[in-house]
Amino acid sequence: MLVSKLPQFPDFTISASLFSNIENGEDLVKDIANIPYSLIDTTLICSVEQIYSAIYRVLVEYKFNRIKTKSINSELLLCLSQNSNITQNFKKFGINANTKNLVIVSILENQINNDLNKEFNALLKGEEIELNNENLQKICDMKAIRKILTSNLMMIQILPRPLSMLFS
Amino acid sequence: MMFLNPALPGNRWALQMKEKKISIRSNKLLIKLLRTLKEAQAIITNITISKMSVELVELVNQYLTPNVPISPIAQGAEAIVFTTHVHPYLPNEITKDIDTNKKYIIKFRPPKKYRHPVIDKSLTKHRTLSEARILSKLFQIEGLKVPRLIAMDAVNGYLWMEFLGEDLPNNKGFSNLKNFLWMYSSDGRDPYDKVVKETLFKVGEQIGLLHWNDYCHGDLTSSNIVLVRDSNDIDNWIPHLIDFGLGSTSNMVEDKGVDLYVLERAIISTHSSYSDKYNEWLVKGFSSVYEKQGKNGSKKLGELLGRFEEVRLRGRKRSMLG
Ligand SMILES: Nc1ncnc2c1ncn2[C@@H]1O[C@H](COP(=O)(O)OP(=O)(O)OP(=O)(O)O)[C@@H](O)[C@H]1O
Ligand SMILES: [Mg+2]
Numbered sequence: 001m002l003v004s005k006l007p008q009f010p011d012f013t014i015s016a017s018l019f020s021n022i023e024n025g026e027d028l029v030k031d032i033a034n035i036p037y038s039l040i041d042t043t044l045i046c047s048v049e050q051i052y053s054a055i056y057r058v059l060v061e062y063k064f065n066r067i068k069t070k071s072i073n074s075e076l077l078l079c080l081s082q083n084s085n086i087t088q089n090f091k092k093f094g095i096n097a098n099t100k101n102l103v104i105v106s107i108l109e110n111q112i113n114n115d116l117n118k119e120f121n122a123l124l125k126g127e128e129i130e131l132n133n134e135n136l137q138k139i140c141d142m143k144a145i146r147k148i149l150t151s152n153l154m155m156i157q158i159l160p161r162p163l164s165m166l167f168s
Numbered sequence: 169m170m171f172l173n174p175a176l177p178g179n180r181w182a183l184q185m186k187e188k189k190i191s192i193r194s195n196k197l198l199i200k201l202l203r204t205l206k207e208a209q210a211i212i213t214n215i216t217i218s219k220m221s222v223e224l225v226e227l228v229n230q231y232l233t234p235n236v237p238i239s240p241i242a243q244g245a246e247a248i249v250f251t252t253h254v255h256p257y258l259p260n261e262i263t264k265d266i267d268t269n270k271k272y273i274i275k276f277r278p279p280k281k282y283r284h285p286v287i288d289k290s291l292t293k294h295r296t297l298s299e300a301r302i303l304s305k306l307f308q309i310e311g312l313k314v315p316r317l318i319a320m321d322a323v324n325g326y327l328w329m330e331f332l333g334e335d336l337p338n339n340k341g342f343s344n345l346k347n348f349l350w351m352y353s354s355d356g357r358d359p360y361d362k363v364v365k366e367t368l369f370k371v372g373e374q375i376g377l378l379h380w381n382d383y384c385h386g387d388l389t390s391s392n393i394v395l396v397r398d399s400n401d402i403d404n405w406i407p408h409l410i411d412f413g414l415g416s417t418s419n420m421v422e423d424k425g426v427d428l429y430v431l432e433r434a435i436i437s438t439h440s441s442y443s444d445k446y447n448e449w450l451v452k453g454f455s456s457v458y459e460k461q462g463k464n465g466s467k468k469l470g471e472l473l474g475r476f477e478e479v480r481l482r483g484r485k486r487s488m489l490g
Contacts, residue, residue: 004261052257056319064324075395
């Protein structure tokens with residue numbers, strides 16, 4: 001689990017983990033309304049930058065503007081692309097019954113939860129692997145990403161250098 | 169008496185001048201003095217910057233929190249630019265793997281008091297978004313070099329991008345094209361060095377690529393071209409275009425001609441003794457991009473250079489009229 005704070009938003013603690021070989025996708029989808037974290041299907045995620053730049057956007061919106069969805073957790077799914085269509089983004093980046101790999105993110109304001117790692121592992125039936133670009137690139141779908149990249153101008157910028165070269 | 173901060177390059181010059189009481193004995197010294205006058209101009213700008221921006225820097229500090237220490241490096245008509253060593257969002261575990269040189273640019277468009285606050289907010293948002301959009305589009309064009317965008321808060325007018333360039337050796341300033349050319353015209357160096365020729369050709373190529381893809385820069389001065397040194401070859405300077413605050417998509421020869429004219433004027437005004445050759449090399453690089461595009465490219469190039477000449481003539485008329 002990666003635990004960090006964004007320098008500009010010291011009141012928020014961000015925790016994120018990558019899980020592969022998820023077996024309980026169906027249950028997770030059923031219960032999604034009660035899960036206090038963001039669950040992101042990694043099919044379209046090939047870099048840590050993608051996740052964290054979206055978290056940055058969420059916090060900027062949360063602090064200076066107004067979030068457009070009902071919680072910080074759902075807002076993260078919206079902020080993963082420049083597209084502001086909520087339904088489309090949930091479909092693209094949210095989990096579904098067949099989700100095999102996902103990133104789970106918790107954003108807590110003025111709160112510390114020392115049991116998060118345990119909670120993540122209790123919730124997800126799968127295998128935790130280190131959240132890094134190498135692992136994400138192994139499990140993402142490059143073809144699908146290439147497709148959305150053409151319609152998502154911000155995204156290519158946040159990919160790590162060697163990867164963005166691939167797309168230029 | 170104004171206190172001169174010796175950390176600012178312009179002021180350092182002025183202080184040195186005071187100590188040495190330089191007298192004018194030769195042309196070389198005269199040139200030096202002229203440069204010093206330029207520096208003095210810079211000092212005045214610096215003083216105005218520091219007066220104007222205490223309030224603004226405070227605003228930025230509040231926004232960024234003490235966790236993001238910043239150093240102001242420039243104030244233009246529209247924006248203040250800072251550098252920082254703090255990445256806006258990546259955890260340390262990640263940055264240490266992908267960024268060896270951790271330095272970032274924060275470009276801030278402050279609120280303008282003379283505008284209605286609502287209009288001002290919307291304008292700021294619009295301009296920040298527009299610069300970000302154009303940067304991301306250009307970033308995807310093969311061969312074109314622009315800074316990578318890292319983060320954006322359009323509502324508050326903030327853009328974060330990667331820092332490009334370095335300090336030139338022997339206190340010759342930041343590695344933009346202007347200072348680079350200064351460097352080669354001082355200390356007994358050859359202003360027509362092969363490296364200068366190659367670099368200007370590559371600058372021309374960048375502008376050619378930009379225009380071929382139907383983008384215009386809008387403020388193409390020699391400070392808006394940053395040279396990044398190839399880490400494997402110290403004489404290989406890779407030009408990058410920055411500052412797309414006035415950039416736009418355009419297929420009009422007029423806009424492109426004006427871009428070329430603005431850069432030509434910039435070179436003439438700062439490096440007049442060598443500007444003929446310099447501009448020739450720039451145009452060579454520019455043309456090479458179009459010539460690679462076959463008949464269509466050559467045709468477009470002809471139209472464009474024709475318009476460039478027209479713009480130049482217009483400029484000359486204007487300056488003769490005063
Ligand atoms: N990505 C970058 N890397 C390094 N330096 C940069 C970068 N972006 C901006 N700078 C520095 O900051 C200065 C001002 O930036 P920029 O030109 O984008 O702002 P501006 O307010 O539009 O300036 P101006 O109005 O003077 O043209 C540049 O001349 C350059 O020295
Ligand atoms: Mg500029």
